[in-house]
Amino acid sequence: MWAVIEALNYSPHPAARGLATRRTNTLGLVLRDISGEFFGPMLRGIEAGTRENGFDLLIHCTNRFEGDATPAQYALSEHNSDGLLVFTDSLDEAELRRLYRAQFPVVLLHRSSPPGLNIPCVSFENKSGARKLIDYLIEVRGYRRIAFLAGPEGTEDSYWREMGYREALAAHGIAFDPTLIEVGGFDEIQGKMGVKRLLERETAVDAIFAADDDSAIGVLEGLREAGLRVPEDIAVVGFDDIRLSKHLTPPLTTVRAPIETAGREAVRQLVNLVRSGTAERLVLLPTELVIRHSCGAP
Amino acid sequence: MWAVIEALNYSPHPAARGLATRRTNTLGLVLRDISGEFFGPMLRGIEAGTRENGFDLLIHCTNRFEGDATPAQYALSEHNSDGLLVFTDSLDEAELRRLYRAQFPVVLLHRSSPPGLNIPCVSFENKSGARKLIDYLIEVRGYRRIAFLAGPEGTEDSYWREMGYREALAAHGIAFDPTLIEVGGFDEIQGKMGVKRLLERETAVDAIFAADDDSAIGVLEGLREAGLRVPEDIAVVGFDDIRLSKHLTPPLTTVRAPIETAGREAVRQLVNLVRSGTAERLVLLPTELVIRHSCGAP
DNA sequence: TTGAAAGCGCTAACAG
DNA sequence: CTGTTAGCGCTTTCAA
Numbered sequence: 001m002w003a004v005i006e007a008l009n010y011s012p013h014p015a016a017r018g019l020a021t022r023r024t025n026t027l028g029l030v031l032r033d034i035s036g037e038f039f040g041p042m043l044r045g046i047e048a049g050t051r052e053n054g055f056d057l058l059i060h061c062t063n064r065f066e067g068d069a070t071p072a073q074y075a076l077s078e079h080n081s082d083g084l085l086v087f088t089d090s091l092d093e094a095e096l097r098r099l100y101r102a103q104f105p106v107v108l109l110h111r112s113s114p115p116g117l118n119i120p121c122v123s124f125e126n127k128s129g130a131r132k133l134i135d136y137l138i139e140v141r142g143y144r145r146i147a148f149l150a151g152p153e154g155t156e157d158s159y160w161r162e163m164g165y166r167e168a169l170a171a172h173g174i175a176f177d178p179t180l181i182e183v184g185g186f187d188e189i190q191g192k193m194g195v196k197r198l199l200e201r202e203t204a205v206d207a208i209f210a211a212d213d214d215s216a217i218g219v220l221e222g223l224r225e226a227g228l229r230v231p232e233d234i235a236v237v238g239f240d241d242i243r244l245s246k247h248l249t250p251p252l253t254t255v256r257a258p259i260e261t262a263g264r265e266a267v268r269q270l271v272n273l274v275r276s277g278t279a280e281r282l283v284l285l286p287t288e289l290v291i292r293h294s295c296g297a298p
Numbered sequence: 299m300w301a302v303i304e305a306l307n308y309s310p311h312p313a314a315r316g317l318a319t320r321r322t323n324t325l326g327l328v329l330r331d332i333s334g335e336f337f338g339p340m341l342r343g344i345e346a347g348t349r350e351n352g353f354d355l356l357i358h359c360t361n362r363f364e365g366d367a368t369p370a371q372y373a374l375s376e377h378n379s380d381g382l383l384v385f386t387d388s389l390d391e392a393e394l395r396r397l398y399r400a401q402f403p404v405v406l407l408h409r410s411s412p413p414g415l416n417i418p419c420v421s422f423e424n425k426s427g428a429r430k431l432i433d434y435l436i437e438v439r440g441y442r443r444i445a446f447l448a449g450p451e452g453t454e455d456s457y458w459r460e461m462g463y464r465e466a467l468a469a470h471g472i473a474f475d476p477t478l479i480e481v482g483g484f485d486e487i488q489g490k491m492g493v494k495r496l497l498e499r500e501t502a503v504d505a506i507f508a509a510d511d512d513s514a515i516g517v518l519e520g521l522r523e524a525g526l527r528v529p530e531d532i533a534v535v536g537f538d539d540i541r542l543s544k545h546l547t548p549p550l551t552t553v554r555a556p557i558e559t560a561g562r563e564a565v566r567q568l569v570n571l572v573r574s575g576t577a578e579r580l581v582l583l584p585t586e587l588v589i590r591h592s593c594g595a596p
Numbered sequence: 597t598t599g600a601a602a603g604c605g606c607t608a609a610c611a612g
Numbered sequence: 613c614t615g616t617t618a619g620c621g622c623t624t625t626c627a628a
Contacts (some may be wrong), residue, residue: 017605
């Protein structure tokens with residue numbers, strides 16, 4: 001019997017099995033779009049996690065070109081996956097509520113649960129990471145006029161990094177100065193544009209804290225084009241420690257975020273949720289200060 | 299009627315539909331593992347391609363830790379996807395033959411069809427790209443002792459890059475010297491180890507052509523540790539032009555490979571194969587020489 | 597044109 | 613404990 005199965009190299013039909021058991025053995029990942037250096041490591045972790053747990057991985061980007069934002073537009077649902085990993089703002093609150101009501105397993109990545117829903121969430125220790133970074137800039141490097149170049153509006157990672165920044169200032173008796181805040185984005189272009197806007201203001205600036213390393217790259221470029229030397233004229237620091245960071249000129253001081261681990265951990269929580277209905281409400285992965293030359297360290 | 303459908307926000311069940319129609323509207327991507335800088339852009343192209351064509355994307359890594367290499371081990375098959383994108387050596391020849399016999403749509407990425415099967419394939423113009431690069435090193439920069447640090451054994455991209463290298467040497471009357479060839483891999487670690495082995499030989503070397511930019515990064519590190527200056531003591535060039543390359547010290551001379559476009563193009567071919575049963579047998583995407591300081595250019 | 601019925605390949609529940 | 617059957621939700625076919 002088993003020999004015959006081998007011989008015909010039979011393999012069960014997933015759709016039929018899924019229909020009968022109402023389980024697909026597939027986890028879905030929903031994101032807005034695939035771009036930036038962040039995505040590679042994250043997906044690596046997620047893929048490893050799904051595979052280790054015997055699940056398949058289905059990926060879907062909600063980044064539509066046109067304005068057709070029909071709610072049920074996205075292709076992942078309770079019908080083709082056993083659970084969903086939702087990255088930042090790829091799904092709107094209404095959809096999250098619908099899934100929650102349907103008791104469908106969802107884990108949020110880098111975004112907290114809408115009020116009242118308590119969907120599990122996995123992210124970094126953004127605030128304490130930023131706090132360590134800015135503490136260091138103030139205490140060891142002696143900077144006091146530190147600008148913050150924020151990430152995209154509404155991004156929680158950026159929000160908490162700003163909170164850590166403000167906390168560090170307050171702890172050292174430095175008044176928060178709104179003219180030192182500039183909106184940016186999590187990419188090179190926005191970082192460059194942001195730093196240009198900042199320079200136009202002609203406020204004194206010792207150092208710039210870019211909300212992530214991708215935008216820090218743009219900051220370095222913007223400063224170079226403006227004829228300013230890093231770190232002699234102005235220091236630059238980022239957040240994430242992507243692979244590029246140590247190769248930049250000068251090498252970038254930043255906070256290492258365990259991107260891959262976060263992906264794997266999110267899958268672990270989701271698998272728990274699927275299998276046993278429970279998951280930790282909030283998992284924050286620890287970050288680590290990485291000091292390189294861009295902040296003035298030798 | 300349609301109003302009722304809206305109101306109940308009904309959405310069809312993919313498994314049931316798949317069972318009835320024998321079509322899944324899903325494309326599968328099989329790769330050995332997710333690592334290196336190559337993967338991000340490639341997936342970006344593939345995801346965009348599938349989405350543009352109204353397909354979902356299922357990803358599977360065949361990189362098993364243990365030695366259980368059961369043929370039907372991998373989770374993607376004719377049962378849960380309408381076609382497969384197979385990256386380099388993620389599937390063995392026996393499996394490719396089985397799929398071919400079953401008339402299942404498959405497109406190969408960076409790997410040619412096993413003899414007799416003529417499965418469509420998408421790759422880069424590796425040979426002519428390497429030829430342009432080495433021609434430049436010889437003609438413009440005047441190097442003659444150029445080493446080649448190969449990629450992983452059996453990798454076709456690396457094979458054709460070596461062919462371009464040899465062709466360029468021959469065209470300029472430079473004898474091929476096997477002591478200038480060293481095996482490496484497509485990653486930083488292997489590049490570093492490869493260059494160390496090369497230096498131990500104490501053959502004269504003007505320049506090193508690393509089979510890809512990832513390994514070129516390792517080469518730069520290895521040379522720095524050996525106390526050699528780039529490009530003054532020795533020039534370094536790579537292939538791919540990943541995002542890091544222009545940020546390295548010194549910025550890396552390389553050949554730009556349209557990684558994202560190749561992914562998108564592979565999907566295009568696969569969709570054609572699924573829908574109309576035809577696809578181009580071989581698509582080679584053009585490459586472009588990118589000259590930066592690491593080769594001695596100002 | 598519209599509606600009922602069969603069946604896709606599997607699993608689960610049930611009967612023998 | 614083994615073998616049979618109903619049914620998962622859809623599409624397709626065939627009859628009305």
